[in-house]
Amino acid sequence: MKISDLITVRDRKSYEFVSRIKKRGNYYFFPDIVFGFEASPLKKENTKSSAEILGISVYRSIVYPEKNYNFLVQIARLIEEYISKTGNKVRLFAFDSGSENDTLSAIEIFKLVNHPEKHKKIEVVIFDGDIQSFVNKFSECSYIIGTRFHSIVLSLIQKIPCYPIIYSEKTENLLEDLGFSGKKIFWDKLTTNEVFFLLDQILKKVDCFDNANIDKARSLSKHFDVLKDFLNNFTHK
Structure with missing residues (x-):
């Protein structure tokens, strides 16, 4: 984990744990990835x-x-x-x-x-x-x-x-x-x-549950976005 190039987590406690052992800021906290799905099956x-x-x-x-x-x-x-x-x-x-x-x-x-x-x-x-x-x-x-x-x-x-x-x-x-x-x-x-x-x-x-929090979770679930940016940057190095 210490040498990973990219880490995304889905809850705040995991984020706080990672922040204690990672020196680089290449880790992110977003709500569970399913919150961001807009595909028809869900x-x-x-x-x-x-x-x-x-x-x-x-x-x-x-x-x-x-x-x-x-x-x-x-x-x-x-x-x-x-x-x-x-x-x-x-x-x-x-x-x-x-x-x-x-x-x-x-x-x-x-x-x-x-x-x-x-x-x-x-x-x-x-x-x-x-x-x-x-x-x-x-x-x-x-x-x-x-x-x-x-x-x-x-x-x-x-x-x-x-x-x-x-x-x-x-x-x-x-x-x-x-x-x-x-x-x-x-x-x-x-x-x-x-x-x-x-x-x-x-x-x-x-x-x-508070609908406002749920809607916020859906808008902030960006695991794939961060991964896409990472891969784009990696391939253009």
Whole structure:
């Protein structure tokens, strides 16, 4: 890192860390690169479902596998309560279908849900490389419980009300940079009380993010711009 010609980071804490070890000023802090995407796959389609759909980004830890079960049980409980109170559908989004494989968590949550209509009400959506199809399913949701980092970013881009569940320091850093002032909920310590808190947020459609900060993040995400300038300067040396 000390000898790198160019470094871009996506949160302020990382920037402060790099600044302590780099003597040259060739490092930059910009919001996550996805905030800057204007390409059609990430834009919200005009196919909003008339029905209310709760989207939940699930998570599976391979570092702390012993902590997975409580998360799965609590999310299953949230789904049971949501379906019972609203009769609406739920989509479980598996953003990672690779090494951590959120698909396994989605399937296990489905099994744990104790509701007679769960086969009609719950859909598992797995990212298989088809960005447009995945994002279309995501954009039809009326509220998002976001555990995966990019589920939060994507909900913000598409202006879908979202409540985050923190699974890593990078999520905490994102929330801090966006000025998040809501209750912090951690995936590995999810409690029954927090499940009912989340349910209340969902039913009230509480949007806990400042749109001004989000718009600013989108305007400042310039990772590719800096890289382009760097490569142009490098090739003309």
